[in-house]
Amino acid sequence: MALSSLWRRAAGQAGIAKAVAMNLVGFATWIPVLALFNIYVAEVTFVDGASMYPFMNSDKDSTLRQDVVLNWKRAPQHDLERGMIVTLRSPVHPEVVAVKRIVALEGDVIRTRPPYPVSTVLVPSGHVWVEGDGPPGSSLDSNMYGPVSKRLLTGKITHVIYPFHKFGPIDWRDHRRALVE
16 A cells, blocks of 8 residues: 555656646747847836936936836837937947937937037938937937937837836927927
């Protein structure tokens, strides 16, 4: 009798091990799906730094907390509008993904801010002018490196996830910056 109870216990443990293995395999099949979703559709992004202050990271002086946003990556170069907040590969530091606001689209004439060497710029075809929301000089943006190719855009920031008091879609249409007429 002792041998049969050991046999049943071993069979029960083998069944549990098989169930755990099947669950792990089932979970592992979702990893490529999640990775592709993050690369091509959307991802949760942490906004680091003060260049978008006060719109994002408004608690930068009182806490180390970062704003968490939804970065929509599907067709980031299409349907762009002034005021949208986008992510882009920095033209001067390609390993860095920056968060900036689109201030001007191709064909617009924009009044630049220091340290840009000329006072007005015609944004060339296939480019946008991006700036941080912070005070002049607080952001590494188009006023430092000029118009940005649309091909460097990697996503559009559509929603704030955290902090919870700002949770929801971003109303970027309220942003205004004077263009040269």
